[in-house]
Amino acid sequence: MAAPHDRRILVTSALPYANGHIHLGHLVEYVQTDVFVRFQKLRGHRAIYLCADDTHGTAIMIRARGEGRSERALVAAMREAHLADFDGFQIAFDHYGSTDSDANRRLCDMIWSRLRARGLVVSRDVRQLYDPEAGVFLADRFVKGCCPKCGASDQYGDSCEACGAAYTPADLVEPRSTLSGARPEVRSAEHLFVTLEPLHDFLATWTRSSGAIDPRIANYLAGHFLGEPLRDWDVSRPAPYFGFEIPDAPGHFWYVWFDAPVGYIAATEEWCAARGETLATWWGRGAPNEPPAEIHHFIGKDITYFHTLFWPAMLEAAGLALPTRVRIHGFLTVNGQKMSKSRGTFLLARTYLEHLDPGMLRYFYAAKLSGGIDDVDLDLDEFAAKVNADLVGKVVNLASRTARWLEATGLSAAYPDDGGLFARAAADGAEIAAAYEDCDTARAMRTIMLAADRANAYVDAEQPWKLAKAGPASAARLQDVASVALNLFRQIAVYLAPVLPAFAAQAGALVGGPIRSWDESQRPLTGSPVAPFQPLMKRVEKPHLDALLAAARAEAEREAAARPPTPVPAPAPPPASHSGGPTMTTPPTTGPDSAEPLAAEPLAPECTIDDFTKVDLRVARIVTAEEVPEAKKLLKLTVSFGGDATRTVFAGIKGFHAPESLVGRLVVVVANLAPRQMKFGTSEGMVVAASGAGAPGVYLLSPDSGALPGMRLR
RNA sequence: GGGCCCGUAGCUCAGUGGUUAGAGCAGGGGACUCAUAAUCCCUUGGUCGUGUGUUCGAAUCACACCGGGCCUACCA
Numbered sequence: 001m002a003a004p005h006d007r008r009i010l011v012t013s014a015l016p017y018a019n020g021h022i023h024l025g026h027l028v029e030y031v032q033t034d035v036f037v038r039f040q041k042l043r044g045h046r047a048i049y050l051c052a053d054d055t056h057g058t059a060i061m062i063r064a065r066g067e068g069r070s071e072r073a074l075v076a077a078m079r080e081a082h083l084a085d086f087d088g089f090q091i092a093f094d095h096y097g098s099t100d101s102d103a104n105r106r107l108c109d110m111i112w113s114r115l116r117a118r119g120l121v122v123s124r125d126v127r128q129l130y131d132p133e134a135g136v137f138l139a140d141r142f143v144k145g146c147c148p149k150c151g152a153s154d155q156y157g158d159s160c161e162a163c164g165a166a167y168t169p170a171d172l173v174e175p176r177s178t179l180s181g182a183r184p185e186v187r188s189a190e191h192l193f194v195t196l197e198p199l200h201d202f203l204a205t206w207t208r209s210s211g212a213i214d215p216r217i218a219n220y221l222a223g224h225f226l227g228e229p230l231r232d233w234d235v236s237r238p239a240p241y242f243g244f245e246i247p248d249a250p251g252h253f254w255y256v257w258f259d260a261p262v263g264y265i266a267a268t269e270e271w272c273a274a275r276g277e278t279l280a281t282w283w284g285r286g287a288p289n290e291p292p293a294e295i296h297h298f299i300g301k302d303i304t305y306f307h308t309l310f311w312p313a314m315l316e317a318a319g320l321a322l323p324t325r326v327r328i329h330g331f332l333t334v335n336g337q338k339m340s341k342s343r344g345t346f347l348l349a350r351t352y353l354e355h356l357d358p359g360m361l362r363y364f365y366a367a368k369l370s371g372g373i374d375d376v377d378l379d380l381d382e383f384a385a386k387v388n389a390d391l392v393g394k395v396v397n398l399a400s401r402t403a404r405w406l407e408a409t410g411l412s413a414a415y416p417d418d419g420g421l422f423a424r425a426a427a428d429g430a431e432i433a434a435a436y437e438d439c440d441t442a443r444a445m446r447t448i449m450l451a452a453d454r455a456n457a458y459v460d461a462e463q464p465w466k467l468a469k470a471g472p473a474s475a476a477r478l479q480d481v482a483s484v485a486l487n488l489f490r491q492i493a494v495y496l497a498p499v500l501p502a503f504a505a506q507a508g509a510l511v512g513g514p515i516r517s518w519d520e521s522q523r524p525l526t527g528s529p530v531a532p533f534q535p536l537m538k539r540v541e542k543p544h545l546d547a548l549l550a551a552a553r554a555e556a557e558r559e560a561a562a563r564p565p566t567p568v569p570a571p572a573p574p575p576a577s578h579s580g581g582p583t584m585t586t587p588p589t590t591g592p593d594s595a596e597p598l599a600a601e602p603l604a605p606e607c608t609i610d611d612f613t614k615v616d617l618r619v620a621r622i623v624t625a626e627e628v629p630e631a632k633k634l635l636k637l638t639v640s641f642g643g644d645a646t647r648t649v650f651a652g653i654k655g656f657h658a659p660e661s662l663v664g665r666l667v668v669v670v671a672n673l674a675p676r677q678m679k680f681g682t683s684e685g686m687v688v689a690a691s692g693a694g695a696p697g698v699y700l701l702s703p704d705s706g707a708l709p710g711m712r713l714r
Numbered sequence: 715g716g717g718c719c720c721g722u723a724g725c726u727c728a729g730u731g732g733u734u735a736g737a738g739c740a741g742g743g744g745a746c747u748c749a750u751a752a753u754c755c756c757u758u759g760g761u762c763g764u765g766u767g768u769u770c771g772a773a774u775c776a777c778a779c780c781g782g783g784c785c786u787a788c789c790a
Contacts, residue, residue: 216718223717223790301785330784368726374719375784382726385739393752401749446728449738456753465748482748539750 008293009047010282011037012264014303015054015099018078019063022085022349024361025332025339028376030091031365032329032439033298038092038498039436042518048282050267052097052104053079056243057256058139062179064242071242075100085349089358090501095274097267099259104266105244108259112246114318115194122232126191129157129169129184131177136240138169138177138184145172192249193232199313200230206312206322213308213326214373221308233310261311264297265320283320294324301328301373327439330375341560344553351555355548359500360387360540366441366499380549384540390445391503394452395492396536401459402485403510405468406530409479411511415487415524416480421458425451425491426522432495433518441499448495455488486511487524494521506536616672617688617713619703620647625662637662637687639669642710647671650683668701668713 013033016026033049040047055075064071075098083096097103115121129138143157157169169175170186177184196203204226207218234255236246241253269279286292299307307326315322331338334345352361364383367390368376415422428447435444459481467478493500493507497515508514511530620639623646634650641647649669668688689700703711 220718220785220790224786225790227790304785370727372719373784377726379726382739386726388750388752389739392750397749397752399749401753404748442727446737453738457755459748460746460754463746463748465746468748533749535750537750539752 007040007045007047008282009037009040009045009296010268010293011040011047011049011296012267012298013049013051014297014299015052015260015263016082017057017059018053018055018075018082019059021078022082023339024334024347024349024352024378027089027091027349027361028332028365028369029298029300029329030086031089031362032327032369032441034091035362035366035441035498036296036298036327036436036439038501039433042494042497042515043433044517048094048268048271049092050095050097050264050271051093052099052101052263052267053082054256054260054263055098055100056241056254056259058136058142058237058241061136061240061242062142072100081350085353088353089349089362092501095267095271097263097270099256099263099266101266101270103269103273104259104263107265107269108244108254108262109247111262111314111318111320112248112254115314116248118198118317120195120198120317122193122195123190124193124232125188126234127170127186127188129175129177130187131180131182131184133180133182134177136179137187137189137238138179140169142178143169143172143175143184144178145169145175147173189238190252191234191238192236192246192252194235194310194313195232196230196309196313197232199316200226202316203230203309203313206316207308210322211325212312212323214328217304217308217326217328217373221305225305225309230309257306257310261306261314285319285321292321295321296325296327297323298327298329301330304328327371328373329369330373333375333377335379336377341556344549344556346556347548347552348555351551352548355544355551356540357537359503359537360391362499363387363391363445363496367445368442369439370442371439380545384542384545388539390449390452391500392537392539394449394456395489395496398452398455398459398485398489398492399507399510399536400533402464402482402489403530403533405464405478405482406486406511407532409475410529411486411525411527412476412480412483413527415526416484418458418484418488421454421484422487422491422524424454425488429495429518429521436498444495445499448492451488451495452492455485455492458488459485483526486530490515490525491521494518503536506534510534510536615670618669618671619666619707619709619711619713620669620671620685620687621666621709622662622664635662639667639685639687640709641669641671642708645710647684649685649687651687651689665700666703666707666709668703 011033013029016022022030030051037047037049053075055071060071060074064074067074079098086093086096112121129143130136131138131142138157140157144154145157146153147155151173155172157172157175169184175184176182204222207213207221207226213221235258236249236252237243237255239245239251239253243253243256244259246252246254265279265283268282271277272279272282281290282293282295284292297307297311307323312322333339334347337343337345339346352358360383364378364386365376367386428451432444432447435441435447462481462484464478464481464485467474467481490507490512493504494515497504504515509531510533512520512525512528618641620641622637623640624638626636634652637649637651639647639649647669670686670688687700
């Protein structure tokens with residue numbers, strides 16, 4: 001290890017695929033990585049945390065097609081969602097790129113030409129199933145048919161779930177494309193391969209002796225891949241493919257797994273460009289006066305061989321720095337089982353954020369992760385018990401039971417005799433730091449909680465509440481006791497800061513200011529003012545967990561309902577009895593409102609007041625309302641903003657509101673919406689209405705009586 | 715079928731050759747009342763999966779078996 005403050009540490013998490021939202025399983029890795037990076041920064045090292053969206057490949061292409069938009073539109077939308085989720089969980093990337101970037105294209109090109117120059121690229125024809133209707137080659141999972149061994153129907157192209165037989169898609173009986181239903185044909189196409197066998201010795205040595213990977217993994221690789229000649233790696237896909245076209249092989253695109261890890265470097269380059277640094281500082285192999293940077297990859301066990309064989313092979317061939325360490329973790333289970341949509345345990349990041357504090361999950365993961373590849377189980381009862389006992393009962397309690405006595409006086413001017421408690425916990429810092437360094441956060445958390453236990457015992461023994469009642473004679477002693485307790489509290493907050501950044505900030509606001517350095521755990525504070533105590537964390541209660549699971553289940557059901565590949569028929573118009581207006585369909589509510597509508601449609605990402613004011617909402621009066629006979633859902637309305645300002649608006653409320661009942665009533669209109677040419681005329685605005693899960697219908701909004709057309713909503 | 719990991723108190727785990735095996739949570743009893751029914755003290759609870767070895771000494775090492783998990787499969 002380099003001198004303590006001389007380390008340059010580049011850290012990555014695996015790139016999330018732009019085909020889906022972030023869930024709690026992903027977050028095991030991002031939390032683990034973020035904790036590691038925050039720890040390194042707190043220790044004063046130069047650490048950067050880089051990640052990116054993984055955007056290319058067939059799955060994205062197919063999904064974009066299905067949604068009737070471009071791949072880039074899909075990818076851009078998913079990026080926003082990913083970033084909002086990460087932000088919610090306090091995952092602090094130094095840069096978050098995309099594999100669909102200019103930097104990535106250039107770097108892929110660079111690495112590719114170096115592979116070419118070393119003669120590692122070979123070309124060969126591959127016979128693959130082709131969907132003549134969709135016009136694409138089919139990956140194994142896009143083909144279904146009957147198992148050639150046992151005849152089971154509806155099996156995927158690689159293996160049979162019924163009898164376990166393995167085969168190739170071409171072996172399937174009565175194969176069909178899951179994209180179009182067409183019968184695939186076998187076609188031959190040229191593919192480009194990276195031949196890895198020339199790097200066999202290098203990989204055998206590197207996996208075994210570089211220290212980058214756990215010996216157990218090295219053994220697995222040795223047995224599984226390195227015990228025989230390495231197979232060539234197929235890195236190209238014929239058009240059409242969403243990705244980068246290979247410059248010296250027109251019509252061929254780099255396979256998504258080729259350009260994905262290069263995204264680590266591309267993100268670094270973008271980060272460097274923004275700060276005037278050079279890429280070689282991080283991915284170069286070092287110089288006499290500049291040793292190479294440390295590179296730490298955090299990944300899940302499912303992508304082990306990409307990161308321990310292909311990736312180092314690419315880096316070696318390209319003359320770039322090799323990973324210092326590949327950290328492999330297991331999967332997440334919930335209540336002891338795989339996350340399951342039908343059980344309601346498929347928990348999306350944003351669903352969690354709507355119900356619970358992200359810090360609690362960060363702590364729970366930290367308390368569970370010990371650096372190994374075992375799966376992590378999120379048992380919700382255990383989660384609640386652990387978070388409540390440790391964070392609320394022990395740590396937060398320390399401040400909440402003593403801070404009030406120091407609001408007036410601040411901390412004692414000299415650190416009082418505490419029987420060696422602070423010094424002991426300060427000495428524990430070395431062990432805690434070693435555990436963090438090792439990604440054994442479970443050990444770190446255990447050690448920290450022991451300090452919290454000792455601190456609470458101290459408070460009990462000193463009985464500051466009695467000192468408080470004893471009056472001025474005991475004031476100095478009271479201040480001393482509380483000063484010790486708050487110092488021990490802040491010391492713990494420093495140790496927990498990598499895991500609980502928001503909590504650490506609040507602790508700093510209470511006493512001592514922002515926590516900037518690990519060293520702050522080594523010296524007690526004296527004389528500092530103490531702010532009024534604010535609640536730092538709420539206990540997890542059963543209803544919170546029940547609501548979370550209910551929301552997850554509702555989400556899964558909503559998604560399942562939206563999934564059928566055949567176009568969903570337009571909803572049939574409801575019975576005419578619904579058309580009398582909003583009052584008829586809304587029974588008075590007595591008990592608590594259902595959680596269903598919100599659960600089914602989680603809140604959108606946060607926006608600013610500026611975002612909101614871009615939308616000009618006005619009160620308007622409906623002047624005319626008429627049926628559009630050919631339209632299934634639309635009514636044609638003329639609305640007035642007062643005076644002679646009127647607009648023609650098509651509103652999707654047919655069947656829920658009789659036209660004649662609408663004339664004269666006040667509604668809310670998006671007044672500055674861009675005009676939209678529709679089949680039946682131009683719509684010059686949008687009438688605001690509510691709809692969602694839990695009840696059918698579309699509900700118009702009405703202002704309180706007295707509002708005038710043209711008034712703005714704000 | 716093969717490989718790897720795990721099996722310690724009701725639960726989650728620490729302890730990996732050396733005094734009567736530990737912690738947190740849960741259970742029981744008590745104290746306190748400052749604190750988010752939080753905290754503190756005492757306490758119940760384990761033939762350390764089973765068996766056989768190695769050793770002066772085994773939860774810890776070896777072998778076999780039983781049970782669980784992960785990975786991978788007519789190739790390690």
